[in-house]
Amino acid sequence: MDAAQTLAHHRPFNHTDQGMNQTAGLIGLGAMGAGIAATLRARGYEMHVCDARPDAAASFARDGGVACATPAQVGAACEVVVSVVVNAQQTESVLFGDQGAAVAMRPGSVFVMCSTVDPNWSIALEQRLNAMGIHYVDAPISGGAAKAASGQMTVMSSARPEAYAKADPVLDAMAGKVYRLGDRAGAGSKVKIINQLLAGVHIAAAAEAMALGLREGVAADALYEVITHSAGNSWMFENRMAHVLAADYTPLSAVDIFVKDLGLVLDTARASKFPLPLASTAHQMFMQASTAGYGREDDSAVIKIFPGIELPGHQFPLAD
Numbered sequence: 001m002d003a004a005q006t007l008a009h010h011r012p013f014n015h016t017d018q019g020m021n022q023t024a025g026l027i028g029l030g031a032m033g034a035g036i037a038a039t040l041r042a043r044g045y046e047m048h049v050c051d052a053r054p055d056a057a058a059s060f061a062r063d064g065g066v067a068c069a070t071p072a073q074v075g076a077a078c079e080v081v082v083s084v085v086v087n088a089q090q091t092e093s094v095l096f097g098d099q100g101a102a103v104a105m106r107p108g109s110v111f112v113m114c115s116t117v118d119p120n121w122s123i124a125l126e127q128r129l130n131a132m133g134i135h136y137v138d139a140p141i142s143g144g145a146a147k148a149a150s151g152q153m154t155v156m157s158s159a160r161p162e163a164y165a166k167a168d169p170v171l172d173a174m175a176g177k178v179y180r181l182g183d184r185a186g187a188g189s190k191v192k193i194i195n196q197l198l199a200g201v202h203i204a205a206a207a208e209a210m211a212l213g214l215r216e217g218v219a220a221d222a223l224y225e226v227i228t229h230s231a232g233n234s235w236m237f238e239n240r241m242a243h244v245l246a247a248d249y250t251p252l253s254a255v256d257i258f259v260k261d262l263g264l265v266l267d268t269a270r271a272s273k274f275p276l277p278l279a280s281t282a283h284q285m286f287m288q289a290s291t292a293g294y295g296r297e298d299d300s301a302v303i304k305i306f307p308g309i310e311l312p313g314h315q316f317p318l319a320d
Contacts, residue, residue: 023046024047027081125185220244253299
């Protein structure tokens with residue numbers, strides 16, 4: 001499928017397409033998953049949801065929907081099940097663990113996988129599910145919690161035509177842009193890890209620039225104002241350095257996410273002996289931040305690896 005075909009297959013959600021009296025399942029009510037579930041509910045779907053934290057599912061269901069105790073309950077109730085968990089290991093558990101969804105899903109139903117994973121793992125998962133009579137959509141997502149909640153996030157998908165036939169209404173309802181990148185699993189995950197290469201490098205570069213400014217005595221808020229209105233700006237600088245200015249490292253996307261995702265990028269490139277010097281450096285920076293104890297903080301906390309700077313909200317400079 002060429003680029004023109006890919007764009008032609010994008011069909012924005014139309015409110016006349018609302019899934020009245022239709023059900024959909026979602027597993028994983030984190031920052032992105034909760035937003036996706038709320039968007040689908042607002043667009044007419046009866047949502048069956050499940051999370052490792054039962055309180056999260058119960059809280060969602062209080063505003064409409066059904067809280068399920070296990071992924072199997074979601075799989076039994078819904079023909080389309082969307083999984084929004086952290087990684088391949090959690091996806092395996094959702095599908096094949098105790099009370100996993102796969103054993104309960106009916107033949108002809110579809111599993112939509114939204115995690116960032118090794119593309120080869122995603123290809124193998126499609127084969128495993130197809131052997132069980134279950135369709136599969138390789139559908140990593142991007143855009144952050146706010147865009148997920150407003151239905152404006154991006155989906156980078158690839159799937160067999162019969163999987164798209166079943167999943168298309170849900171995909172178009174939950175996202176602002178759905179890119180259909182191929183007729184089998186793998187392409188969606190490849191594009192996502194390339195996106196993560198850029199995201200990780202941009203965050204690392206933004207942190208480096210802000211750290212240099214602080215080291216040189218530039219006022220952090222002034223630097224942020226100038227850069228966000230100059231050619232050196234990036235979406236990641238504007239978004240993540242705002243977290244630094246607010247001294248708010250609440251993990252919307254954690255340091256350890258980029259340890260994982262940039263690791264996937266490097267593993268993919270290593271298999272074909274393709275050099276990625278910038279991604280390698282950014283990965284080391286996130287690794288350093290994680291080792292220093294910041295792994296569960298917001299990924300903007302990578303700025304904390306730089307010595308001799310006083311961050312907003314810190315009373316004393318970080319140690320040299």
